[in-house]
Amino acid sequence: MSETFVLTIDGIKIEAKPGQTILQAADGGGVYIPRLCAHKDLLPFGACRVCTVMVNGRPQAACTTPAARNMVVDNETPDLRRHRASLIEMLFIEGNHFCMFCEKSGNCELQALAYRFGIMVPRYPYQFPQRDVDATHPEVLVDRNRCILCARCVRASRDLDGKHVFDFVGRGAGKRIWVNAEGRLADTNLGGADRAVEICPVGAILRKRVGYRLPIGQRLYDIQPIGSDIEAKRQAAAPGR
Amino acid sequence: MIELARDIRDICRSHGNDRTRLMDIARAVQAKYGCVSSQALDLIAQAVKSSRVEIESLVSFYAFLSVQPKGKIVIRLCNDVIDEMFGAEKVARVFSEELRIRFGETTPDGKISLEYAPCIGMSDQAPAVLINDTVVTYLSTDRARDIVRVLRETGDPRRLIRRLGDGNNAHPLVRSMVHNNIRREGPVVLAPLTAGAALRKATAMSPVEVINDIKTSRLRGRGGAGFPTGMKWEFTRGADGDKKCVMCNADEGEPGTFKDRVILTEHPDLVFEGMTIAGYAIGAELGIMYLRAEYAYLRAFLDSVLQARRAQGLLGRDILGKAGFNFDIRIQMGAGAYVCGEETAMISSAEGLRGDPKNRPPFPAQRGYLGMPTTVNNVETFCCVARILDNGPGWFAAMGSRGSTGTKLLSVSGDCSSPGVYEVPFGIKLSDLLQMVGAEDPRAVQMGGPSGRMVPPADFNRTICYDDLATGGSVMVFGANRNIVKAALKFLDFFVEESCGYCTPCRVGCVLMQKKLEEIIEGRGQIGDLEYLQELGSNMKLTSRCGLGQTAANPVLTTIQAFRPAYEALFQARPHEAFLASFDLRAALEDSEGLAGRSSEIFAA
Numbered sequence: 001m002s003e004t005f006v007l008t009i010d011g012i013k014i015e016a017k018p019g020q021t022i023l024q025a026a027d028g029g030g031v032y033i034p035r036l037c038a039h040k041d042l043l044p045f046g047a048c049r050v051c052t053v054m055v056n057g058r059p060q061a062a063c064t065t066p067a068a069r070n071m072v073v074d075n076e077t078p079d080l081r082r083h084r085a086s087l088i089e090m091l092f093i094e095g096n097h098f099c100m101f102c103e104k105s106g107n108c109e110l111q112a113l114a115y116r117f118g119i120m121v122p123r124y125p126y127q128f129p130q131r132d133v134d135a136t137h138p139e140v141l142v143d144r145n146r147c148i149l150c151a152r153c154v155r156a157s158r159d160l161d162g163k164h165v166f167d168f169v170g171r172g173a174g175k176r177i178w179v180n181a182e183g184r185l186a187d188t189n190l191g192g193a194d195r196a197v198e199i200c201p202v203g204a205i206l207r208k209r210v211g212y213r214l215p216i217g218q219r220l221y222d223i224q225p226i227g228s229d230i231e232a233k234r235q236a237a238a239p240g241r
Numbered sequence: 242m243i244e245l246a247r248d249i250r251d252i253c254r255s256h257g258n259d260r261t262r263l264m265d266i267a268r269a270v271q272a273k274y275g276c277v278s279s280q281a282l283d284l285i286a287q288a289v290k291s292s293r294v295e296i297e298s299l300v301s302f303y304a305f306l307s308v309q310p311k312g313k314i315v316i317r318l319c320n321d322v323i324d325e326m327f328g329a330e331k332v333a334r335v336f337s338e339e340l341r342i343r344f345g346e347t348t349p350d351g352k353i354s355l356e357y358a359p360c361i362g363m364s365d366q367a368p369a370v371l372i373n374d375t376v377v378t379y380l381s382t383d384r385a386r387d388i389v390r391v392l393r394e395t396g397d398p399r400r401l402i403r404r405l406g407d408g409n410n411a412h413p414l415v416r417s418m419v420h421n422n423i424r425r426e427g428p429v430v431l432a433p434l435t436a437g438a439a440l441r442k443a444t445a446m447s448p449v450e451v452i453n454d455i456k457t458s459r460l461r462g463r464g465g466a467g468f469p470t471g472m473k474w475e476f477t478r479g480a481d482g483d484k485k486c487v488m489c490n491a492d493e494g495e496p497g498t499f500k501d502r503v504i505l506t507e508h509p510d511l512v513f514e515g516m517t518i519a520g521y522a523i524g525a526e527l528g529i530m531y532l533r534a535e536y537a538y539l540r541a542f543l544d545s546v547l548q549a550r551r552a553q554g555l556l557g558r559d560i561l562g563k564a565g566f567n568f569d570i571r572i573q574m575g576a577g578a579y580v581c582g583e584e585t586a587m588i589s590s591a592e593g594l595r596g597d598p599k600n601r602p603p604f605p606a607q608r609g610y611l612g613m614p615t616t617v618n619n620v621e622t623f624c625c626v627a628r629i630l631d632n633g634p635g636w637f638a639a640m641g642s643r644g645s646t647g648t649k650l651l652s653v654s655g656d657c658s659s660p661g662v663y664e665v666p667f668g669i670k671l672s673d674l675l676q677m678v679g680a681e682d683p684r685a686v687q688m689g690g691p692s693g694r695m696v697p698p699a700d701f702n703r704t705i706c707y708d709d710l711a712t713g714g715s716v717m718v719f720g721a722n723r724n725i726v727k728a729a730l731k732f733l734d735f736f737v738e739e740s741c742g743y744c745t746p747c748r749v750g751c752v753l754m755q756k757k758l759e760e761i762i763e764g765r766g767q768i769g770d771l772e773y774l775q776e777l778g779s780n781m782k783l784t785s786r787c788g789l790g791q792t793a794a795n796p797v798l799t800t801i802q803a804f805r806p807a808y809e810a811l812f813q814a815r816p817h818e819a820f821l822a823s824f825d826l827r828a829a830l831e832d833s834e835g836l837a838g839r840s841s842e843i844f845a846a
Binding site: 044045046047048049050052059061064065066083086087090091093094123124125127148149164165166167168169170171172173174175178179180181182 | 279292293294295297298301302578595600602737738739740741742743744745746748749750751752753756773776777779780783784785786823
C-alpha cells in the first residue's frame with residue numbers, strides 16, 4: 001500500500017491515495033462534489049462538467065483530475081455553484097424531462113441535483129427536441145427524450161457487462177445514444193439485469209414493469225438530498241462541524 | 242451484397258484487419274460505395290472484430306462519411322464568413338436551382354449530392370467549392386452553372402480544372418487550380434532547403450543537444466496555443482515507453498487559415514525534415530501526418546515526397562547511415578471534423594475512433610497515439626525546427642520579439658487588395674500588416690479565426706505575437722460596411738456544426754448562443770440579452786472540456802466588448818412587446834390554431 005497524502009478542498013484537509021481522482025478523494029473524505037456522468041464503478045469520463053472545481057485557481061473536472069499532494073481545491077464557491085446550476089439547467093432544456101410523470105422521479109440524479117441547487121425553472125429556453133423511444137426490448141425501455149449523454153450505459157455495458165450494447169452516434173447537438181443493432185434494442189444482446197440498465201442516472205433507460213414498485217415519496221432522494229450519504233461520512237468523523 | 246462483402250473483406254485485409262485503421266477503412270468504403278451502409282457496418286465490424294455500433298459511431302461523427310447513401314459526386318460549397326462576403330450565397334442558390342435540390346440532398350438519379358462545408362482552406366480565393374477531391378476556386382454564378390453542366394455531361398470533377406495553379410499546384414500529382422498567393426516570403430518557412438541538410442546537422446549532434454537547440458531558439462508552437470516546442474519534446478523524450486510517436490497536425494481547419502496548404506504544396510520536404518528531426522530528438526520511430534480530408538488533393542504528391550526521401554536515405558532504417566536511427570512517416574487522412582485539429586482529438590481519430598478529445602492528464606507527451614508518448618506539432622512548427630537546425634538557434638531567436646521568436650505565417654483574407662500568405666517577423670504591428678495587405682479602413686479584423694478575437698480599429702496598433710494578439714495564422718479583414726454581429730453569428734454557426742458534443746457546456750451552450758444571437762439579429766432582442774450571452778460565454782470558457790468549447794464564445798464575447806453599439810442598435814424599443822420581445826405569440830399559437838382549424842380570437846380581426 002502506497003503512502004497517503006493530503007490535499008485541501010474548501011479548506012478541509014482530505015487524505016488521498018495515489019491514483020485517486022479529486023472526486024474519489026473527496027468522496028472518501030466526506031466532501032460532496034456534485035456530478036452526473038461519474039459513477040464509482042465506472043472509469044472517469046468527464047462529459048457533464050458538473051463536477052468542475054478550481055484546482056490551484058484553474059478549472060478542472062474533479063472526476064478526471066488526479067488528486068495530488070498539497071493541491072488546493074475550491075468546490076463550494078458562489079461562482080462554481082452558479083456555473084453548475086447552469087450546466088444542470090442546460091441538461092434539462094436540451095432534452096424533454098417531464099419529472100411529474102417520469103417513473104424515475106425520486107430516484108433521478110438530475111432531478112435530485114436540481115432540488116439540491118434550488119433550481120425552480122431553467123434560465124434557458126426549452127429546446128423541445130424530437131427524440132424517439134425504443135420499447136422493442138421485452139425487459140428494457142430506452143427513452144432518448146430523457147438522455148443526458150453521460151455515457152454511463154456505454155461504459156457499463158463495455159466494462160462491467162462485457163458487451164457493447166450502447167454507443168453514441170452523431171456529433172454536436174445531434175449526438176444521441178444508439179444501440180448495437182440496426183436501431184432496435186431488442187436486436188442487441190442486452191439483458192434486463194445488465195448493469196448498463198440500472199446505472200442510468202435519469203429515466204432514459206428503464207426496466208419495464210417495476211416503475212412504481214416503490215411509491216413516490218419513499219424513494220432515495222425523497223428521503224434525503226443527493227450527496228447526503230457522502231457528507232454523512234465527514235459529519236460522523238467530526239460531529240462538531 | 243456479395244460484391245460488397247468481397248470488397249470490404251479486401252479493404253479490411255489491406256489494412257491488416259486492424260481496428261485502429263478504421264478511418265482508412267471507412268474512407269475507402271465511402272469512396273467506393275458513396276456510403277458506409279448498414280450492411281457495410283456489420284461486415285466491417287466482423288472483419289476488424291469490433292461491434293457494429295462502434296463503427297456506426299465513427300462513421301456518423303465525420304462529415305465526409307455517412308451511413309445514408311450520397312451521390313457519386315459530392316459538391317461541398319464552402320460557406321464560411323469570407324466565402325459569404327464574396328457571394329457564396331448567390332452561388333449556393335444557383336447550385337440549388339440547377340440541380341433542383343436543396344443543400345443536404347441528393348439528386349433523384351443518385352448522381353450528385355449538394356452540401357455545405359465549413360472553411361475548406363481557400364479563403365484567399367473565395368468563394369470556393371470542393372467537388373469530391375477537386376477544388377474549384379473564385380466561383381461566380383456563371384461558373385456554378387457551368388460546373389453543374391460539366392458534371393452532368395462528364396460525371397468527372399477533374400474535367401472542371403482548366404487552368405492549373407502556380408508552383409506545385411501544377412505538379413502532375415497535384416494538378417489543381419489552387420493558387421499559392423504567396424505575398425511575402427521570409428527566411429524561415431517560405432525559403433528553400435536542400436533535403437537532408439538540416440537533418441545531417443541534427444544527427445551530428447546528440448538527441449539531447451537537438452532538444453537544447455530548440456529550447457535555446459525559444460520556438461513556440463505555431464498552431465496558436467504557443468507551447469514551447471523544446472519543452473514538449475523533452476517531456477516526450479523523458480516519458481516512459483519504448484515506442485514513441487511524432488505527429489504532424491495538418492488538419493488546418495480554423496476558418497480563414499490556409500498557410501499550411503501553401504507549405505504542404507511548396508515546402509513539404511521542410512515539414513518532413515522537421516518531423517524526422519523530432520523523431521531523432523525524442524526517440525520515435527513512427528511519424529504520422531494527420532491531413533485534413535479537404536486537402537486530399539495533395540495526398541499523392543506528399544506520398545511521392547515521402548517516397549523520394551526514403552530513396553535518399555532520409556527516412557527508413559539507419560537514416561543517413563546512422564545505425565539505429567529508424568524513422569518513417571505515414572499520412573493519416575481525416576474525414577471532415579474541425580475538432581480533430583485539437584491534438585487529443587486528432588490522436589483519437591488516428592486511432593480509428595470518433596474525434597472526441599481525450600481527458601488530460603495524461604497528456605500526449607505521457608500517453609498519446611496508441612498509448613505511446615507522442616509529440617504533436619503544427620506543420621509550420623516543423624518547418625521552424627528544420628530551419629533552426631540548419632541555421633542555428635541564435636539566428637532564429639534574433640528574429641521576432643522577446644516572447645515570440647522567429648517569423649509567423651499569416652493567412653490573410655477578406656476585404657483587402659492582396660489576400661494570401663505572408664511570412665512576417667513576430668512583433669509586427671497589426672496596422673503595418675493591414676497596410677501591407679492593402680486593407681483600407683477596415684471596420685474590424687478577426688485574429689486567430691473564430692476561436693480568436695475581433696479586433697476594433699482602436700487596437701490596430703497592437704502587435705502580433707503570443708503575448709498580445711496571438712494567432713495560429715488566420716487574419717480576416719472586415720471592411721467598413723460589414724455587419725459585425727452577423728459575422729459573430731457565422732462563427733457561432735460554425736461551432737454548432739463542429740462541436741463534438743461530448744461535454745454539456747459546448748454542446749448546449751453553442752446552440753443557446755446561436756439562438757439568442759439569431760433573435761437579436763431578427764430584432765427580437767433586448768438589452769439584458771448581452772449579459773445573458775456573456776454569462777453563457779463565461780460558463781463555456783470555464784467548464785468546457787477542450788479548447789473548442791473554451792473558445793467558442795470568443796466571437797460573441799469579443800464583439801460585445803468592442804462593438805457593443807452594433808448590438809444595441811438592434812434592440813428597438815417596441816412598447817407593445819415590451820415584456821418579452823423574444824416571445825413570438827403568433828408562432829406559439831400555430832400548433833393550437835392548426836388543431837382547432839381556426840385563427841385565435843386575438844388575431845381573428
